[in-house]
Ligand SMILES: [Zn+2]
């Protein structure tokens with residue numbers, strides 16, 4: 360008869376469970392509840408704590424007799440990290456490198472391949488073929504390297520594939536680890552005559568495979584497409600994955616910001632002031648015709664939005680927006696003969712600011728800023744720049 364069953368309930372075992380049962384139950388629960396697997400860290404901690412207590416015969420008897428309260432009388436539980444206990448129990452953790460992937464059988468390296476995709480293709484989606492070279496198990500010897508029984512453990516390295524040489528370096532002895540020459544680091548030797556003729560004893564063959572890569576509408580740079588088990592095959596490990604990493608090529612006109620597109624468009628001054636139209640070639644086979652109504656004045660640097668013309672979202676292909684920054688292109692020169700037309704059309708010139716009577720009005724020349732002057736300005740040397748002749752103008 361036990362005082363309370365909370366810890367047993369957490370592990371879903373009866374109070375008379377054996378040590379092996381407890382371990383099995385904890386392992387099953389912990390694998391499911393592990394935070395790396397998306398489990399609640401608090402629940403994982405509780406379950407781990409329960410197992411910590413019940414797996415210790417002394418603590419278990421205290422718990423059985425007096426419950427949780429009895430344990431705290433024993434002076435704390437020791438703050439062991441549940442992750443540490445988990446790793447300690449199950450040999451370095453089931454979750455390789457925090458990737459959240461179950462370690463399971465050893466896997467060959469994932470093949471990572473970067474694919475540079477134009478914004479047009481990310482907008483429309485595209486299926487592209489990718490030729491891939493990877494190792495496959497030799498079809499002739501089925502990955503044995505030779506006839507049945509022809510493969511022996513390398514006698515030089517004892518099958519480890521490495522050799523260790525000691526070298527005296529002054530007072531220190533240096534250990535150098537290198538591949539075993541006898542077996543080329545494989546740990547096995549095959550008699551020349553028994554060697555598989557197809558793979559030459561290597562057990563694997565180089566093979567080309569065409570992968571169909573479906574680039575979905577709205578994919579972004581950095582997203583990946585995974586082909587499970589398409590990496591190198593090996594007689595001693597599961598094949599890893601082929602991982603395609605999408606890289607977004609920079610576009611000459613558009614900038615992408617999440618699902619929005621940003622473009623700068625030059626419009627002429629007349630269109631900006633008096634209306635007109637311009638077109639934006641889209642990422643598909645369309646061009647957007649934009650009208651500026653007469654009477655609506657566009658200022659240089661204005662940003663407008665065209666709703667629903669951005670990139671499609673990944674999930675439901677809902678489009679983002681297109682932001683258009685308008686750059687107004689001014690003419691280089693004006694014919695003085697037509698200025699009176701402008702004077703009719705535009706608001707009058709701003710009158711000159713009024714100054715107190717004793718102010719000396721000095722007329723100056725507005726010159727283009729050349730490199731030299733700009734340099735001086737940045738050097739805060741404007742005060743020294745008195746070389747230009749001053750023109751005193753009659754006070755009007
Ligand atoms: Zn060897």
Ligand SMILES: [Zn+2]
Nearest residue numbers: 497500555558
């Ligand atoms: Zn072979």
